[in-house]
Every structure is written in C-alpha cells, then in structure tokens.
Amino acid sequence: MSIDNFYSENIKNALKNDPPGEWMPTIPDNCIRLSSGFPAPDLVPVDSIQEAVVQLLNDEQDLPLHYLGTPKMDKLKQQIQARLSERGMHISEKALLVTAGACQAIDLIARVFVDGNTVVAVEAPTYMEALEVFQNYTNQFISIPIDEQGLQTKELARVLAEREAQGLPLPKIVYTIPTFQNPTGTTMTDERRKHILELASQYDFLILEDDAYGELYFDKQPVTLKAMDHENRVLYVGSLSKVVAPGLRIGWVAATEEIITSLYWFKKDLDHPFAQAIMATYLGNNNFDNRFNTLRISYQERCSVLLAALEKNMPKSVTWYVPEGGYFVWIKVAGADTSILLQQALDQGVSFLPGKYFFLNEQDGKEWLRLSFSYSGLKEIKKGVEMLGEVIADWF
Amino acid sequence: MSIDNFYSENIKNALKNDPPGEWMPTIPDNCIRLSSGFPAPDLVPVDSIQEAVVQLLNDEQDLPLHYLGTPKMDKLKQQIQARLSERGMHISEKALLVTAGACQAIDLIARVFVDGNTVVAVEAPTYMEALEVFQNYTNQFISIPIDEQGLQTKELARVLAEREAQGLPLPKIVYTIPTFQNPTGTTMTDERRKHILELASQYDFLILEDDAYGELYFDKQPVTLKAMDHENRVLYVGSLSKVVAPGLRIGWVAATEEIITSLYWFKKDLDHPFAQAIMATYLGNNNFDNRFNTLRISYQERCSVLLAALEKNMPKSVTWYVPEGGYFVWIKVAGADTSILLQQALDQGVSFLPGKYFFLNEQDGKEWLRLSFSYSGLKEIKKGVEMLGEVIADWF
Numbered sequence: 001m002s003i004d005n006f007y008s009e010n011i012k013n014a015l016k017n018d019p020p021g022e023w024m025p026t027i028p029d030n031c032i033r034l035s036s037g038f039p040a041p042d043l044v045p046v047d048s049i050q051e052a053v054v055q056l057l058n059d060e061q062d063l064p065l066h067y068l069g070t071p072k073m074d075k076l077k078q079q080i081q082a083r084l085s086e087r088g089m090h091i092s093e094k095a096l097l098v099t100a101g102a103c104q105a106i107d108l109i110a111r112v113f114v115d116g117n118t119v120v121a122v123e124a125p126t127y128m129e130a131l132e133v134f135q136n137y138t139n140q141f142i143s144i145p146i147d148e149q150g151l152q153t154k155e156l157a158r159v160l161a162e163r164e165a166q167g168l169p170l171p172k173i174v175y176t177i178p179t180f181q182n183p184t185g186t187t188m189t190d191e192r193r194k195h196i197l198e199l200a201s202q203y204d205f206l207i208l209e210d211d212a213y214g215e216l217y218f219d220k221q222p223v224t225l226k227a228m229d230h231e232n233r234v235l236y237v238g239s240l241s242k243v244v245a246p247g248l249r250i251g252w253v254a255a256t257e258e259i260i261t262s263l264y265w266f267k268k269d270l271d272h273p274f275a276q277a278i279m280a281t282y283l284g285n286n287n288f289d290n291r292f293n294t295l296r297i298s299y300q301e302r303c304s305v306l307l308a309a310l311e312k313n314m315p316k317s318v319t320w321y322v323p324e325g326g327y328f329v330w331i332k333v334a335g336a337d338t339s340i341l342l343q344q345a346l347d348q349g350v351s352f353l354p355g356k357y358f359f360l361n362e363q364d365g366k367e368w369l370r371l372s373f374s375y376s377g378l379k380e381i382k383k384g385v386e387m388l389g390e391v392i393a394d395w396f
Numbered sequence: 397m398s399i400d401n402f403y404s405e406n407i408k409n410a411l412k413n414d415p416p417g418e419w420m421p422t423i424p425d426n427c428i429r430l431s432s433g434f435p436a437p438d439l440v441p442v443d444s445i446q447e448a449v450v451q452l453l454n455d456e457q458d459l460p461l462h463y464l465g466t467p468k469m470d471k472l473k474q475q476i477q478a479r480l481s482e483r484g485m486h487i488s489e490k491a492l493l494v495t496a497g498a499c500q501a502i503d504l505i506a507r508v509f510v511d512g513n514t515v516v517a518v519e520a521p522t523y524m525e526a527l528e529v530f531q532n533y534t535n536q537f538i539s540i541p542i543d544e545q546g547l548q549t550k551e552l553a554r555v556l557a558e559r560e561a562q563g564l565p566l567p568k569i570v571y572t573i574p575t576f577q578n579p580t581g582t583t584m585t586d587e588r589r590k591h592i593l594e595l596a597s598q599y600d601f602l603i604l605e606d607d608a609y610g611e612l613y614f615d616k617q618p619v620t621l622k623a624m625d626h627e628n629r630v631l632y633v634g635s636l637s638k639v640v641a642p643g644l645r646i647g648w649v650a651a652t653e654e655i656i657t658s659l660y661w662f663k664k665d666l667d668h669p670f671a672q673a674i675m676a677t678y679l680g681n682n683n684f685d686n687r688f689n690t691l692r693i694s695y696q697e698r699c700s701v702l703l704a705a706l707e708k709n710m711p712k713s714v715t716w717y718v719p720e721g722g723y724f725v726w727i728k729v730a731g732a733d734t735s736i737l738l739q740q741a742l743d744q745g746v747s748f749l750p751g752k753y754f755f756l757n758e759q760d761g762k763e764w765l766r767l768s769f770s771y772s773g774l775k776e777i778k779k780g781v782e783m784l785g786e787v788i789a790d791w792f
Contacts, residue, residue, distance in 0.1 A: 001627055003654055006568055006602055008511035008533070014661040044458035053449045062440035065641035100496060100668065107664040115404035133664050137404070172402055206402055231397055245461035247669035258399055265410040268503040268529050272496065273643035275671060 013116070014136045025342060027351045032384035035351035036375040037182065037327050043298060044245050045282070045291075052281040060277070069273025073098070076280035080238070080252055083288055087214075088227035089236065094257040097264070100272055102212050102239040102251040106175075107133050108263040109208055109235055109253065113173055114138050121159075121171040121205075123151050125330075125358030125365060127182045130175055130210065142171055143360050148321050150188030151176055153195040160203050173206045179222050180213035180326025183358045183370035187222055187324050197225060200233045212239045215292050217325035218300040232256050240279065242327065242374075243295060248275045299327070302373040302381060309382050313389030315396065327374035336395055338369040344391045350384040409512070410532045421738060423747045428780035431747035432771040433578065433723055439694060440641050441678070441687075448677040456673070465669025469494070472676035476634070476648055479684055483610075484623035485632065490653040493660070496668055498608050498635040498647040502571075503529050504659040505604055505631055505649065509569055510534050517555075517567040517601075519547050521726075521754030521761060523578045526571055526606065538567055539756050544717050546584030547572055549591040556599050569602045575618050576609035576722025579754045579766035583618055583720050593621065596629045608635045611688050613721035614696040628652050636675065638723065638770075639691060644671045695723070698769040698777060705778050709785030711792065723770035732791055734765040740787045746780040 007015075027033060056064055056072070063070040077096055084091050099105040106129075114120060114137040122131060124143035134141070142163075144156045156174070163170055174196070178188035188196075200207055209225045226236035232255070239251035249272065253263060306329060310320060320331040333341065338354040345352060353372075355365025371388075373381055403411075423429060452460055452468070459466040473492055480487050495501040502525075510516060510533040518527060520539035530537070538559075540552045552570070559566055570592070574584035584592075596603055605621045622632035628651070635647035645668065649659060702725060706716060716727040729737065734750040741748060749768075751761025767784075769777055 001600070001629065003652070003658075005600075006509050007658070008507065008509055008514065010511060010533075011508045011658055011661060015658075038462050038464075041458045041462075044461045046453050046458050046461065049461065050450060050453045054446060057442050057446045062437045062442050062641075065440045065442065065445065065643035066434050066437075067637070067642045068434075069643060101666065103664045103666055107662075111404065112407045113402050113404055115406060118404065129664070136662060136664075137406075204397070204401075233397065241463070245458075245670070246463045247461035247465060247673075249666070249668050249670075256399070262399075262403070262407055262411075265407060265532060266503075268499045268525070268532075270497060270499055270645070272645050272668070272671070274641070274645075275668070277643075 010136060013139065016139065017132065017135045025346070025351070028346060030349065031346060032350045032380045032387070033375055034371045034381070034384045034388070035353045037372050038246065038375045039242060040298065040302070040375055040377070043295060045286070048286055049245065049278065049282055052278050052285060056277055056281045064274050064277035066273065067270065069271060070277050072277035072280040073271060073273060075284065076276050079280065079283045084254060087221070088223060089254060091254040092257065095255055095260055097253045097260045097267070098271070098276060099251045099253060099267070100249040101241055101246070102210060102237050103129055103133070105237045105251050105253045106130050106208070106210070108266050109237075110134055110137050111266045112259070112262045113206065117169070118173070119169050119171040121156065121174040122360070123176055123181065124360065125183050125355065125368070126175065127177060127210065128357055131360065134175070140169070141360055146181065146184050146186055148186055150178055150181065150186045150192055151196065153192045153199065156196065157199055160199060164203070170203055171205050173208055174200070175208045175210065176225075177210045177212070178225055179211060180216060180323060180328070182213070182326075183328055183353065183355075184321055184330040185323030185326050185328040186321055186330070190223070193223070193225055193228060197228055197233070201231055205233070207234045208237065209234050210237045212242055213326035214238070215243050216295060216299055216327070218296060218303070219324065226254060235259065243292060244279065244282065248279055250275060250279045299374060302378060303329070305378050306371060306373040306381050306385060309385035313386050315393055317396070318392060327372050329371045329373065331369050331371060332367050333369065333392055334367055336392070337366050341369070341391060341395060344394070345388055348387045348391055350387040352388065406532060409535065412535065413528065413531045421742070421747070424742060426745065427742060428746045428776045428783070429771055430767045430777070430780045430784070431749045433768050434642065434771045435638060436694065436698070436771055436773070439691060441682070444682055445641065445674065445678055448674050448681060452673055452677045460670050460673035462669065463666065465667055466673050468673035468676040469667060469669060471680065472672050475676060475679045480650060483617070484619060485650060487650040488653065491651055491656055493649045493656045493663070494667070494672060495647045495649060495663070496645040497637055497642070498606060498633050499525055499529070501633045501647050501649045502526050502604070502606070504662050505633070506530055506533050507662045508655070508658045509602065513565070514569070515565050515567040517552065517570040518756070519572055519577065520756065521579055521751065521764070522571065523573060523606065524753055527756065530571070536565070537756055542577065542580050542582055544582055546574055546577065546582045546588055547592065549588045549595065552592065553595055556595060560599070566599055567601050569604055570596070571604045571606065573606045573608070574621055575607060576612060576719060576724070578609070579724055579749065579751075580717055580726040581719030581722050581724040582717055582726070586619070589619070589621055589624060593624055593629070597627055601629070603630045604633065605630050606633045608638055609722035610634070611639050612691060612695055612723070614692060614699070615720065622650065631655065639688065640675065640678065644675055646671060646675045695770060698774060699725070701774050702767060702769040702777050702781060705781035709782050711789055713792070714788060723768050725767045725769065727765050727767060728763050729765065729788055730763055732788070733762050737765070737787060737791060740790070741784055744783045744787055746783040748784065
C-alpha cells in the first residue's frame with residue numbers, strides 16, 4: 001500500500017515545498033544563541049504564572065479543566081480588547097478570536113482566504129513560518145522588498161499596476177509585519193502605512209498585519225495599520241508570546257464579526273481553556289503597562305549592547321539596520337555567504353540565522369543574517385558579537 | 397467591500413453546512429445535565445494538576461514556557477507510547493504526534509487525506525464534531541448504520557460492492573469509534589473488527605479509529621483496530637480529555653512515520669509546551685492504572701444507576717443499548733420527536749442531546765436521544781431520569 005495514493009490535493013501541494021521546520025539549524029550546547037527569537041529567560045514571569053495557576057485552581061477548581069472552561073476566558077478577551085482599544089483599535093467581542101498563538105491565527109486566515117487560485121504578496125525577507133503556512137494552500141506569491149523604512153510600497157504599487165496592465169491576477173492578501181519586522185527589525189513609516197491602505201482600497205486586497213512585536217518599542221509606539229483602517233481590510237494578528245510566555249500559546253485575530261465567524265469553521269481544536277484561564281489570571285494580577293515597560297527597558301538595553309558591539313567588532317563592509325524595537329537586527333555582510341559563515345560561527349560558539357531562510361528566493365538572502373538580542377544576556381551578546389566579528393574578519 | 401469575494405474554495409464549501417457548534421442547545425442553569433459529555437467534576441484531578449504545575453515550574457523554571465519546551469514533552473510521548481504498547485500497539489516515537497486534543501488530530505488527518513474528490517464513510521449516528529471537520533474538505537459521504545454490535549460491517553461490504561459494481565468512487569477513509577461509541581455507547585464485536593480490516597485491505601481504504609473512550613471499560617477492554625492492523629491502514633486517534641482533563645487539550649495520532657511527517661505540514665500552531673509538560677509531570681506522579689481503575693469504577697456505578705433508573709421510569713416503548721464502558725446510553729423513544737421532547741425536558745429541568753445532531757440525515761435521529769452518565773452525580777442521574785420519564789409519559 002502506498003500512502004501517496006491517499007493524499008489530498010492540499011498535502012500534495014504542500015509536499016512540493018521544504019519540510020516544515022527544516023530550516024532550523026542544530027545549535028550545539030554552550031553556543032551563544034544569537035539565532036533564537038525567544039524572550040529572555042529572566043523576563044519570562046515564571047513565579048507570577050505559578051501563582052496564577054495556584055490561584056486559578058483554588059478559586060475555580062475543575063472549571064478551567066473542562067472543555068468549555070470558565071468566565072476567565074471571556075475575561076482574557078476583555079483584557080485583549082482593552083489593550084487594543086488603548087492603541088486605537090476598537091474591536092467588539094465577536095470580532096476577536098483567541099487562538100493558539102499567532103501561528104494558528106495565520107493558518108486559520110490562510111484556510112479561509114487562500115486557495116490554489118490565490119496570489120499572496122509577502123515581504124522579502126519575511127517570517128518563514130507564515131510563508132510555510134501560505135505554501136500549504138497556494139504556490140502563487142509576489143515578493144516585495146523591504147528597506148530601512150519597511151515594505152517598499154512604491155514597489156508594491158508598481159507591481160500591482162504592471163500586473164493589472166498585463167491582465168495578471170492581483171494579490172487577494174498582503175502579509176506584512178509593519179512594526180519591528182521579523183527578520184529585519186524595520187518599521188514601516190507612517191507615509192508607507194497610509195500608502196499600503198490606499199493600495200488595498202484601490203486594488204481591493206486584504207492586509208494580514210502581524211503585530212507580534214508591536215508592544216516592544218524603545219521610544220515610540222507606531223500606530224497599527226488596523227487602527228488606520230476604515231474599510232475593514234486589515235486582519236490584525238497579535239500574540240502574547242513575545243511579552244508574556246510563548247509556551248502558553250496565546251494569540252488572536254482581530255477583524256470583523258463576519259470574518260471571525262468564518263475562521264471558526266476551521267478552528268477545530270476548540271478553545272484551550274486552561275491556558276487561556278491561566279493567562280487571564282496572570283494578566284488580572286499584573287499591570288500590562290508595568291510589564292511592557294520592564295520589557296522595553298531590558299530589550300532596549302540588550303539592543304544597545306548589541307549595536308555597540310557591532311560598531312566595535314565588525315569590519316567596515318558589514319552594515320545593518322538600526323531597529324526601534326522588537327527582537328532583531330538585520331545585518332549585511334557584503335560579499336559573504338552567510339550559510340557557510342554559520343558553520344564557522346557555530347564552530348566558534350555563536351549562532352545566528354542566515355538570510356536565506358527568510359526569502360522565497362534563497363539567493364536573495366545570501367549576504368544577510370539575523371541577530372536576535374532578545375534571548376541572550378548582555379555579556380553573552382557582547383561576547384557573541386566579538387566571536388562573530390572574528391569569523392567575518394577571517395572570511396575576507 | 398464584500399468579504400465573500402475573498403473566500404477560498406475551502407470556506408465556500410464549509411459555509412454550505414450548519415455553523416460549527418450550532419447544535420449545542422442552551423441549557424438553563426440548575427438543569428441536570430444529562431447532555432454533557434464531560435468528565436465528572438469530582439473526577440478531574442484538580443489538586444494533582446496544581447501540584448504538577450508547581451513542581452514543574454520549580455524544577456524547570458522558564459523552560460516549559462518557551463516555544464521549544466522541555467524534555468518533559470518527550471517524556472509525554474514516552475508515557476503515551478508505553479500505554480499504547482501495553483494495549484498491543486507498538487508505535488515508534490516518530491510515528492506518534494501529540495495534538496491539541498482529538499479534534500485537532502482529526503482536523504490534521506482531514507487536511508492530509510480529504511479533499512473535494514474524497515468519499516468519507518462515517519457511522520450513523522456519529523460524533524458530529526468530526527463530521528463537521530470532514531465537511532470542511534468534502535461533501536461526499538457514505539453513512540453506515542450502527543446497531544448494538546457497532547458499525548454494521550456487512551452493510552458496509554454491501555455498499556462497497558454495490559459502488560464498485562456501479563463504478564462509483566469508493567471511500568478513501570472510514571471514520572469509526574469502535575469502542576464505547578459516541579453517541580451510541582456501542583462496541584464493535586471482534587468479528588466485525590476483523591471484517592472491517594479485511595474490507596480495508598480488499599477495497600483499499602484507510603481507517604480513522606477514534607478511541608477517546610477506550611480506557612473506560614467496565615469489565616473488559618476491547619482490542620483496538622490499530623492493534624489488529626497489519627497493513628498500517630489504521631490512523632489511531634487517542635485523547636486524555638476523558639481520562640484526565642479536557643481543558644489541557646492533549647490528544648494524539650498514532651500512525652506511520654510517513655503519515656506523521658505529512659500531518660506536520662499542517663500542524664502550524666506548533667507544540668503546546670506548557671500543557672504538554674504539565675501533563676507529563678502529572679502522569680509521572682500518578683499511576684495510569686490506579687487512575688483508570690478509579691474512573692472505571694465510578695463511571696460503571698453511574699451507568700448502573702442510570703440503567704436502573706431507566707428500567708424503573710421509562711414506558712415500555714422506550715428501549716436502549718446497554719454500554720460496556722464510556723460515557724453514553726443511546727435511547728430510542730419510538731414514535732417521539734426528541735427535538736420537541738428536549739424543550740419539554742429543559743422546562744422540567746433535565747437536558748439530553750436529541751438524536752438528530754448525530755446524523756447526516758437529521759430525520760434518522762428523530763426518535764433517538766443520547767444520555768450521558770459521566771458528568772452528573774448519582775442522585776442527579778436518578779432524579780434526571782425520573783423527570784425524563786415523566787416528560788416521555790406525558791408525550792404519549
């Protein structure tokens with residue numbers, strides 16, 4: 001019996017791509033992990049989560065352990081709504097869906113809006129997990145390059161006009177991380193934000209705004225596309241993974257009631273009552289603003305140390321984008337192949353992610369690499385960049 | 397802007413069906429809930445789970461709160477493997493996928509094996525959540541009736557032969573709950589188990605075996621289809637929802653390495669590190685056998701009380717299947733319409749699920765209803781059946 005004979009069209013399409021997760025390099029123990037886009041271990045609120053669980057189960061007993069869960073799950077929605085509202089996004093309860101992290105949110109959106117006939121526009125470079133999701137449902141993509149000011153909307157406009165003139169199908173959805181982008185750390189300017197919304201209206205597409213890093217600004221929080229959107233074209237995906245704890249898997253989609261109802265058709269893992277109730281209890285005990293401030297100060301400091309170390313240790317030919325928040329610095333090593341560089345860096349004891357993992361066309365990422373300042377401590381960051389500087393100097 | 401213009405073929409198909417979850421009737425507070433397929437509140441191990449969380453976070457700190465989680469997640473797989481092995485199912489680590497409950501497991505399987513061209517065979521009646529999942533990807537179904545000995549495999553054989561003779565497409569997958577079925581509580585006989593495996597081989601189909609209730613036998617545990625399968629045709633779905641706590645959302649698929657790899661293409665919510673690590677810690681502290689024995693004794697007692705109350709309170713025209721485990725008793729009220737009956741029962745203060753919710757053709761369930769003995773206490777069960785007896789007596 002050959003299992004291939006049983007495969008659906010969906011999986012046949014998906015199998016044409018690289019296996020999911022294949023791109024994660026194996027990192028030796030004791031390596032300084034400038035590759036990891038994880039929150040810092042000392043910023044994960046272990047004690048507060050422990051307290052929240054004890055309190056939750058003392059107060060509510062078996063309730064959060066059943067299928068339907070507890071009023072705490074409504075509470076979580078209200079907490080998310082309140083925070084979004086402070087940021088200019090006024091979302092009704094029925095227009096908000098809590099998901100198992102941003103990844104599930106993106107997958108649900110893909111199932112509702114993407115099929116084999118759908119053209120999806122993505123940033124180049126972009127978050128590869130999202131790209132892998134879209135690749136399960138279509139193989140029609142448009143890549144629009146990013147520069148220091150985020151997605152190049154003029155280039156998007158040019159491509160759209162050209163496709164329209166040529167009678168080619170237009171994208172139905174544009175996936176963007178406008179704020180502290182993964183992997184580039186760049187932030188779309190206000191002007192470009194207005195422009196992409198105008199283009200969405202003109203060319204009739206939806207925008208999937210992934211705002212996983214939006215709370216982690218250093219000086220000033222950008223206004224989201226969702227807050228600027230008057231046509232309900234923005235499907236806003238958020239997450240508490242970067243600001244509380246990824247292991248609880250709490251994300252959401254904010255859109256319209258109609259869209260959320262559609263997403264529910266595919267949300268077949270039901271709610272996650274215990275995780276959602278724990279998060280609600282934790283958030284009830286902890287002030288969002290205090291928490292975010294702590295994170296911002298700490299990540300800004302880590303970023304400063306990383307940038308200073310780059311200034312000090314990198315050859316002149318190495319350049320980078322200076323982020324205004326988030327987790328990442330995007331670095332160009334002109335003339336290098338960062339995949340080969342990675343092997344040498346791992347031998348030295350420091351890891352990063354080569355640029356090729358973030359592009360549909362891997363060649364486009366050859367000279368680039370992503371450093372994360374979120375996970376490692378200050379001394380490690382300094383030491384790691386020193387090592388990387390040596391590896392790069394040796395290259396030339 | 398009309399959102400319909402953006403919909404994928406998947407959602408357009410799905411929207412042809414009833415909205416998900418629509419079938420759950422609203423049950424007034426203080427109603428005796430013989431409708432709820434939940435574990436008994438007093439059998440959910442609240443204290444042990446609380447202990448497990450405290451211990452886990454004391455021991456491992458932030459580890460289970462990150463994306464990648466902890467070695468505890470491998471431990472959970474080993475615990476599941478060990479239990480399956482005791483039941484004659486020897487599954488390698490790579491042939492096992494931990495999921496967010498059985499529902500996610502079924503959804504992943506549907507995406508990999510079901511598309512618009514796929515015929516799916518289901519039991520009549522069957523678990524409606526699973527049916528809703530399949531309906532997202534196909535609208536071609538064959539319904540095979542159940543009797544007191546489970547799925548009528550002779551009828552399945554007849555339908556298969558007929559379809560083959562007529563040149564109609566054959567089912568690629570048969571979905572069955574062979575043990576303590578939802579909603580009928582019936583168990584497929586050994587003879588029929590052999591027969592369905594023979595048919596799978598003869599007509600080249602896969603079997604999705606849903607064993608959510610398999611540990612909850614009263615006297616004797618049936619051998620699973622998976623344990624009898626020599627051709628790797630059985631995709632075995634299990635869950636800890638009915639035997640530990642549904643709110644943690646822990647289920648799994650046991651199949652072949654190749655199938656599990658395929659499922660991973662669509663498992664885009666990643667792992668659920670915290671929930672999985674809590675479950676592993678809980679299982680490490682608690683003996684499976686002791687736990688299952690406690691549940692079996694308690695549910696058998698609840699079932700006995702329910703059956704005795706039925707004998708005492710039901711008119712002669714009411715009949716039922718006597719279950720050998722699980723959560724449910726399936727009852728025929730000849731001549732009634734159980735949907736109308738439900739309204740009267742709710743007014744009296746007792747709930748059940750009308751049969752129509754479990755059939756593709758709702759008319760087939762008109763005279764049937766499902767009672768659950770899992771959730772309510774002994775006194776409530778007795779009282780609830782008394783009320784129901786009065787409502788039914790009033791009907792005639």
